[in-house]
Amino acid sequence: MQLARIYEKKNEPEKARAILEKGVKNTGSGTIKNKYNLYTYVDEVLIPELGQCSPGTYTTEYKKSGQYSAYVESIHSEKGVVTSRIMDFDSDGEEELLVAVMDNTAEDELFHTQRNKIVLQMYENSGGKVVKNAEWDASQAVLGMFDFEEDILFLKEIDNIIYICGSFSSLMNVLGDGWSFESFILTYDGNFQKYAGTDGPDGGSFFDERMNEAYIMADRLDGIGLTASASAMRDTWMLKLSMEDDKDDVLFTIKGNRQEEYHYVYQDEITPEALGKIDLEFAIWQQGEYKKQEGQGTAVTGSDTNPAGDYRAASI
Template identity: 40%
Template sequence: MGNEKMYCEKCGHEMKNGRCPNCGFPVGEPQWEEQKSKKKSGKKIGIIILSVVIVLIFAAAILAAIFWLKKENTQKKFDTHIEKGQKYLEEMDYEKAADNYLAAIDIDPKAEDPYMKLADLYLEIDQPENAAIVLKKGVKNTGSRAMKNRYDLYTYVDQNLIPEEGQCEEGEYECDYYEGTGYWASVSLESNHSQKGVMNWKIMDFDGDGEEELLVIYLNNKEEQDGGPYQNGIYLRMYESEKNEIVLKDEYKALYPVIGAGDEEDDGIFLKKHGGNIYLCGSSYAIADIYADGATISSFILTYEEGAFVQQAGTEEPISGSEFYWYSGYWDMAMMMDELDMTEDAAQVRRDHMPRFQSWDEADEMLVRITGENKGYKELLYEETGEIKYLGHVEVLVQLSGF
């Protein structure tokens, strides 16, 4: 037994001193235990590494879940503020609506929607300057091209038109009588020409194409007339944003003459919303019953379609006379008024054939209002002396807001 030879299990050579002289493979109980010990140690390390990996994966999953839940909660808060803002806007609680849109912006400053909705709100309450501020901030935070185009549209009047063409101011303006040179009258009234330029402006989707347009109401204080002094005429201009530029699409001569056209004056331009459309409406009425006998009327009902004003009813040119039963266009005007649910005005037009608006309270939004009346007329003294000073003067009130 003691001299029994042992051979290498790996290569078959005779073992010496517990190890193969050929391949070095060990033999004997102590060497196998060492190998087992090493295997056990490696297995423990593997288990530890696997455990650490599992823990890390589990931790990452927990962090991802926390992040997702936090993001979902943030999105939920954002959506809630947008929904509340819309709800308060419909209820005309503008302060609470604005607070919710501002809260949504605080949650996600890079989201476009709350800036746009807040700008809509400020436009709704006639604060375009605040709308421009909101859009400017939105452009900076989001880089939105659509918002930049809208911002350019909102600032075009202040930054371009007013510096170039001037701006009318609200107030009372005096018009004086003077010796006339015309065939029909020995006395005439001189219009007040102290104002010119932008009277008012409005941004809306006038044509229903999903993009806003800029409506500008402009006063030309040097409107030429044949053989007479300059008059004042009001124009409508429509601008659109095209290829990052603001472009004038169309212009319409709306009311003429105004601001000193007669002993009494009654003019206005307003918006009327009906059947999903926006109508631009207005009329001017000047009557001369002190120095002449007659009235001058101009009127319009327009829509804006495919880049152009489209007249639905109204006068092509101002009409004048002491009575208007000869005017055939009154019927179309009355029919259109009925269609817009302005039945009181329609009935009046059918009675006197004068194509003008008188029930201004039916307007959805007034943009310009001009009224004038004679002050200081001393009829007896004028008849006795014929002196112009006894005719007094006409005071004209121009309103562009706060109707």
């Protein structure tokens, strides 16, 4: 058990799983078995039940919804477990299992299509079984929404508190002019608690009315070391997180850009083919992988190109 904890601290989950499996075989200990069950739950239960997402580059396009309207089609092939982490999220001396799940059945009532949303699930050992103890649904669509997309889910640990940080944002700049976004910073104490963030999806082209709320949230972000997000929020009044913050662990990122930089202003009947396609880069990290890449100097940073330029470009 102590050796497994050492492997956990070193972000070597496969070694922790192997030593726990050996412990179960050699001792028959119920305590070790409970811990081992937590390590095998994703592979043996959740993935067979829910499926598993694959990283890669996906290409989507516009779909016509009327003579003068169209929408970006979401990627429908990816569903189920994105990735997971085993850590002591509530500082009670026992590890919990955090799982990020892609639900690709969320309804878009405006365009009568299905979208992808992220669901966070927290599992614990209880009575010798692994049980789901809490769930958090994000409402903002991911992996195909507008012309530009920037999504991230990461962990930040400050003063022995683990913050689960998510930000999902999309910019429409072909058939409209505005952002759609959702952000949250959560802690876990037996249930998910929101430290800061939006109340569901938000967005628009002008954010003046959110200035006071943005300053309040920025102060909270400074308090946990998310200084890049705090600075951008004070400048733009947009309640979204920056990819440039220092992160302890990244679970996944999605970066989407239109293939064509130039576009027409459409005033006549819309032709989806002329609107172009969007490439989406879906990157997934397993436990410990991000820190290894960070040590090799390949950590995730901001997008190479931002079609909006300044974050406030959509409101100018």
